[in-house]
Amino acid sequence: MTTPDRGPTGIVMMNLGGPRTLDDVNPFLRALFADREIIQLPLQNWLGPFIADRRTKKIQQHYGEIGGGSPILDWTECQGRGMVERLDRLSPATAPHRFYVAFRYIEPTSETALQAMAADGVTRAVAFTQYPQFSCSTTGSSLNELWRAARRVNLHERFTWSVIDRWPTHPGFVDAMTETVRQGLAKFDDDAQDDVVIVFSAHSLPLDVIDRGDAYPAEIGATVHEVMQRLDYRHEYLISYQSDVGPVRWLGPSTEKVLKELGAKKRQRVLVVGVAFTSDHIETLHELDIEYGEVAHAAGIAHFHRAPALNDLPAFQDALADLVATHLAAGEACTANYGLRCPGCVNPQCRNVLKPVASFRRTAVTPSPKNKLYPTR
Amino acid sequence: MTTPDRGPTGIVMMNLGGPRTLDDVNPFLRALFADREIIQLPLQNWLGPFIADRRTKKIQQHYGEIGGGSPILDWTECQGRGMVERLDRLSPATAPHRFYVAFRYIEPTSETALQAMAADGVTRAVAFTQYPQFSCSTTGSSLNELWRAARRVNLHERFTWSVIDRWPTHPGFVDAMTETVRQGLAKFDDDAQDDVVIVFSAHSLPLDVIDRGDAYPAEIGATVHEVMQRLDYRHEYLISYQSDVGPVRWLGPSTEKVLKELGAKKRQRVLVVGVAFTSDHIETLHELDIEYGEVAHAAGIAHFHRAPALNDLPAFQDALADLVATHLAAGEACTANYGLRCPGCVNPQCRNVLKPVASFRRTAVTPSPKNKLYPTR
Numbered sequence: 001m002t003t004p005d006r007g008p009t010g011i012v013m014m015n016l017g018g019p020r021t022l023d024d025v026n027p028f029l030r031a032l033f034a035d036r037e038i039i040q041l042p043l044q045n046w047l048g049p050f051i052a053d054r055r056t057k058k059i060q061q062h063y064g065e066i067g068g069g070s071p072i073l074d075w076t077e078c079q080g081r082g083m084v085e086r087l088d089r090l091s092p093a094t095a096p097h098r099f100y101v102a103f104r105y106i107e108p109t110s111e112t113a114l115q116a117m118a119a120d121g122v123t124r125a126v127a128f129t130q131y132p133q134f135s136c137s138t139t140g141s142s143l144n145e146l147w148r149a150a151r152r153v154n155l156h157e158r159f160t161w162s163v164i165d166r167w168p169t170h171p172g173f174v175d176a177m178t179e180t181v182r183q184g185l186a187k188f189d190d191d192a193q194d195d196v197v198i199v200f201s202a203h204s205l206p207l208d209v210i211d212r213g214d215a216y217p218a219e220i221g222a223t224v225h226e227v228m229q230r231l232d233y234r235h236e237y238l239i240s241y242q243s244d245v246g247p248v249r250w251l252g253p254s255t256e257k258v259l260k261e262l263g264a265k266k267r268q269r270v271l272v273v274g275v276a277f278t279s280d281h282i283e284t285l286h287e288l289d290i291e292y293g294e295v296a297h298a299a300g301i302a303h304f305h306r307a308p309a310l311n312d313l314p315a316f317q318d319a320l321a322d323l324v325a326t327h328l329a330a331g332e333a334c335t336a337n338y339g340l341r342c343p344g345c346v347n348p349q350c351r352n353v354l355k356p357v358a359s360f361r362r363t364a365v366t367p368s369p370k371n372k373l374y375p376t377r
Numbered sequence: 378m379t380t381p382d383r384g385p386t387g388i389v390m391m392n393l394g395g396p397r398t399l400d401d402v403n404p405f406l407r408a409l410f411a412d413r414e415i416i417q418l419p420l421q422n423w424l425g426p427f428i429a430d431r432r433t434k435k436i437q438q439h440y441g442e443i444g445g446g447s448p449i450l451d452w453t454e455c456q457g458r459g460m461v462e463r464l465d466r467l468s469p470a471t472a473p474h475r476f477y478v479a480f481r482y483i484e485p486t487s488e489t490a491l492q493a494m495a496a497d498g499v500t501r502a503v504a505f506t507q508y509p510q511f512s513c514s515t516t517g518s519s520l521n522e523l524w525r526a527a528r529r530v531n532l533h534e535r536f537t538w539s540v541i542d543r544w545p546t547h548p549g550f551v552d553a554m555t556e557t558v559r560q561g562l563a564k565f566d567d568d569a570q571d572d573v574v575i576v577f578s579a580h581s582l583p584l585d586v587i588d589r590g591d592a593y594p595a596e597i598g599a600t601v602h603e604v605m606q607r608l609d610y611r612h613e614y615l616i617s618y619q620s621d622v623g624p625v626r627w628l629g630p631s632t633e634k635v636l637k638e639l640g641a642k643k644r645q646r647v648l649v650v651g652v653a654f655t656s657d658h659i660e661t662l663h664e665l666d667i668e669y670g671e672v673a674h675a676a677g678i679a680h681f682h683r684a685p686a687l688n689d690l691p692a693f694q695d696a697l698a699d700l701v702a703t704h705l706a707a708g709e710a711c712t713a714n715y716g717l718r719c720p721g722c723v724n725p726q727c728r729n730v731l732k733p734v735a736s737f738r739r740t741a742v743t744p745s746p747k748n749k750l751y752p753t754r
Contacts, residue, residue: 169602194738197717207584211629213638218616221598225546236717236738239595249626252588253720261590261720264743340574340613343630343638361571361613366641 007121008096010159011087011324012113013080014142015130017103018070018281022063024106026056031105036375037141037347059282066285073108075279075311076101076130082317083324090325097324098122104142110149118155124357125159126324130278132173133219134166136212136342136350137205144349148375162357163334164327168219172319174226177275179315181227184271184307185235192303196269197236197262200224202276203283204241204250212344215337217251223275239275242292243283255288256295263299270296273307278316280309333360346370384498385473387536388464388701389490390457391519392507394480395447395658399440401483403433408482413752414518414724436659443662450485452656452688453478453507459694460701467702474701475499481519487526495532501734502536503701507655509550510596511543513589513719513727514582521726525752539734540711541704545596549696551603554652556692558604561648561684562612569680573646574613574639577601579653580660581618581627589721592714594628600652616652619669620660632665633672640676647673650684655693657686710737723747 019028033039033048041047063069080099087097098120100113108116117125127146129139143163150156167173181198188196202220210217224239240258244250255272262270272292274284288306296304310316333356341351341363348365365371396405410416410425418424440446457476464474475497477490485493494502504523506516520540527533544550558575565573579597587594601616617635621627632649639647649669651661665683673681687693710733718728718740725742742748 213615213630218598221595222602225599234713236713238590253590258720266741336611336613343635364643
């Protein structure tokens with residue numbers, strides 16, 4: 001079914017990534033602390049590496065405790081294989097489909113993905129965020145980096161692009177997420193089901209990002225309610241935010257504090273669900289399972305379990321394929337909301353689509369001296 | 378169909394309320410600033426009236442500009458009439474149904490409602506919040522006051538209660554809200570529809586309430602996504618929060634700031650939607666229409682409209698009736714989540730149901746010296 005002059009359809013699966021080995025930890029952290037779209041430090045070129053180096057040993061220890069590295073690449077490749085296999089059946093007109101992993105702070109990077117696509121003869125490309133809920137700190141930063149990388153490797157004219165920028169309420173995704181919650185609930189005794197509090201935990205954001213108008217917390221709320229609707233709202237549940245660090249105020253309530261407080265209120269059974277991640281990585285395997293597991297135990301929560309991540313769940317691969325097939329059939333450049341900059345945004349790069357397959361509206365940026373803080377290459 | 382020994386089914390429609398005349402403004406503000414469940418001031422018995430008195434003139438002026446008083450009682454009675462009329466048809470087994478308005482800070486108060494119910498021979502009662510999304514600051518405070526009022530008027534043994542404590546994703550409510558958004562969109566030219574940014578605005582909350590674990594922002598997000606799904610996500614939209622006052626930090630982004638920023642980004646068309654209110658009152662008629670209308674105009678937003686409130690929309694009365702009928706048929710005391718106290722809650726009164734129609738789980742309160750801050754009568 002391939003049309004020779006356009007090559008395969010390339011699906012770029014974008015995510016944060018994680019160090020595969022302990023030696024990868026330091027370069028990963030250095031890349032993270034160099035990302036001015038997420039972290040703006042005074043003297044960043046000097047202070048970023050300094051903080052990264054100082055944290056390396058502790059983070060290496062965490063990765064050591066979960067087997068020596070992040071499984072995120074393996075899971076993403078597994079999901080990608082399942083997705084393109086299904087896509088070739090679902091959407092023969094755009095077959096064959098190939099997937100390319102693009103991590104933000106570690107190999108395979110955007111540059112690697114773009115070069116592989118060029119080598120494969122791809123001309124039609126879909127930038128597919130693997131973060132279900134949109135935030136400028138995750139999907140936004142990854143997309144901006146993709147377009148910069150395309151210029152760096154001189155491939156900015158090569159591909160016609162569209163973007164799948166968010167999918168918090170996609171029915172297939174919600175079905176798959178609900179399946180993991182049911183698997184998590186099954187870890188508790190049948191006669192104790194009514195006693196389980198479901199804690200949906202998502203990565204937190206600094207409040208300055210929220211005040212700028214980031215869509216993330218509302219999209220987290222939307223996903224959770226879709227899941228709870230499928231469970232007939234039969235369980236008690238709440239949403240909390242994990243992984244806040246540093247001196248600024250972050251969006252709450254904090255997952256760690258919530259677990260302590262539930263324990264103080266004599267709740268014995270908690271199921272924690274990572275609602276903003278599509279596979280296991282350090283925030284599930286270490287932070288939720290080990291660190292918060294200890295917090296829960298110390299607080300008196302006798303039964304603390306985590307719902308499995310989506311990982312190799314076939315229903316999730318169905319969802320990924322359906323998302324891409326529907327997107328390709330619609331012929332859109334992106335969602336209507338992608339072009340709507342956060343009201344407080346001053347980053348001129350945000351909300352771009354390089355060589356878009358269809359026109360889209362992109363809100364202008366507010367002129368401000370802060371604009372020059374953002375990277376241009 | 379009436380069973381003489383149980384009388385009519387009483388539906389208590391609970392809301393904040395608003396002053397009907399300019400003379401009501403001062404007592405309304407005094408009651409608001411005396412509510413320790415929402416506002417905790419040092420020397421509250423003295424400082425509360427002081428602040429209320431100081432603000433009275435300005436708030437009277439606002440009410441003067443919208444016709445001399447709040448229409449919230451008229452709208453609530455209109456909605457109540459439509460609801461019970463439909464309920465008598467939908468649920469003959471529990472007919473007749475009567476509605477009773479219970480406002481938090483103004484007549485008709487909970488005491489008035491309870492005494493009217495007793496006079497009518499009601500024995501089965503439903504406390505039905507008119508806030509679609511749950512917050513301890515709104516529904517929570519109203520329910521706690523209802524149970525206290527029942528004790529004050531010695532009617533705490535009279536009624537068997539159940540509670541409709543939230544309905545952010547009820548399909549009928551979302552349908553009605555979507556209808557108002559469509560009516561709002563129709564105020565813009567047909568060929569300018571793609572240019573409209575929908576700003577869903579909800580009353581803000583202090584961040585301390587959010588950090589305690591209040592469900593409100595997630596439920597706002599859930600409602601908005603249900604509405605946007607029905608509009609096929611075809612429009613740009615965002616959520617913002619209005620009405621923050623005082624020195625503490627509130628949940629953002631602020632509606633006022635968002636409007637200024639959208640104007641600075643050259644957006645010409647904004648539709649604002651009050652997503653957490655079920656009828657017009659001071660926050661829609663004055664804050665959104667007049668104050669923010671001026672802000673929008675000054676910021677260069679040439680076309681600024683508000684979606685009509687639900688007010689007398691028949692689809693909303695259908696929704697209210699369906700909510701109650703479904704609730705009565707289920708025989709539940711409340712949602713599973715009502716009994717789950719906010720993790721940071723120290724108020725022993727929270728999450729109660731007086732003489733519940735069915736058993737429900739109520740999470741224990743954390744012992745704390747702060748517990749005694751809350752009113753007991």
